[in-house]
Amino acid sequence: MKTIISVVGARPNFMKVAPLHKALQQYPTAFRHLIVHTGQHYDPAMSKVFFDELELPKPDFYLGVGSGSHAQQTAKVMTEFEKVMELQRPHLVVVVGDVNSTIACSLVSAKMNVPVAHVEAGLRSFDRTMPEEINRLLTDSIADYLFVSEPSGVVNLKREGVDEKKIFFAGNIMIDSLVSHREKAGRSTIMKDLELTPGSFILVTLHRPSNVDTKEGLESILSVFERLAARTTIVFPMHPRTKKMLSRYNLEQRIEAIKNLKLLEPLGYLDFLHLMERAKLVLTDSGGIQEETTFFGIPCLTMRENTERPITVDTGTNILCGLDTDLVVQTSLDVLSGKVKKGSIPELWDGKTAERIAKILVQQLSSETK
Ligand code: UD1
Secondary structure, three states, X not given: OEEEEEEEOOHHHHHHHHHHHHHHOOOOOOEEEEEEEOOOOOOHHHOHHHHHHOOOOOOOEEOOOOOOOHHHHHHHHHHXXXXXXXXXXXXXXXXXXXXXXXXXXXXXXXXXXXXXXXXXXXXXXXXXXXXXXXXXXXXHHHOOEEEEOOHHHHHHHHHOOOOHHHEEEXXXXXXXXXXHHHHHHHOOOHHHHOOOOOOOEEEEEOXXXXXXXXXXXXXXXXXXXXXXXXXXXXXXXXXXXXXXXXXXXXXXXXXXXXXXXXXXXXXXXXXXXXXXXXXXXXXXXOOHHHHHHHHHOOOEEEOOOOOOOOHHHHOOOEEEOOOOHHHHHHHHHHHHOOOOOOOOOOOOOOOOHHHHHHHHHHHHHHOOOO
């Protein structure tokens, strides 16, 4: 029996590991699957609610790392994760996405000669000012199995000289969670609670340092809200980073004064899926939400200059608007008046990615001597 450790740290990781956990349970004699939660995200609304809703078991190890500078957070994850690795001596470590916990645990594993599987490999924004781009590049350069969610990932990895034998186009694992929870999310009462009707609101999430860490960035966002709220309701579940920054720059009163803006605490997975599927438009700087809106066929405007998920623009419903407030407002108004971009669901975003990954891991690990 092979021991596999999967790492979760931050909010977008939970919905990627949950389907993999379920798929690995189908091979009870082949794998023992352990989950390590680094504690990068620790607020119940950013972490526990996802374990409950995604039916993830309580993590086998909780590292309690918490917030800090990039160096502090990454170093603390490494120190604590190394202890777990020494105790468990796994045959494989699975990391997902591009957060600091992803690179920290990959690095520890690679240095201990334990193979690393990276789920969501190969995505590139080509913008090295994004911390996630550094995490993606470094993780992929030391991973042994690279599971890719869209064709651009394969192209990027090959260009970077990754051995083709390590690359597996397996599909989008986050869509597995969406597919398996869509029905349950349909029963959420969030619309009623917020007195919303389908197609009558804009759903917003914004938390990227490039958007929210400066006063100018936040002021631009607020002016977009002020202009759009004159036309329709805006629903904004706020990330802790954004909340902290609004407070730092004394902009809380200005946002609270916007009529038609519903300012919420971060939502759970099911409530958020429910709202996303019924929004007229989603305005975001998240990575995963660009993909989820593409799956739902809901128009998405991404307030970033680039995306590491180009398929959401090429075949999906995503439009990159950058930080040009006039463009964001104008494009939003176009969507509200019915000028929407039609999209289609990308290849292998079918809810079966985790099954494919588990199957590949069975084949690969059984042929290894370790
Ligand atoms: C992290 C990821 C980002 C991902 C995002 C999803 C990195 C480099 N960034 O960004 O890629 O899109 O998660 O949410 O890994 N905080 C809390 N409670 C929490 C967690 C954070 O209050 O449970 C606050 C703290 O003030 C902290 C700040 O949010 O300093 C930032 O947290 P951090 O984990 O450093 O990065 P995120 O912005 O959440």
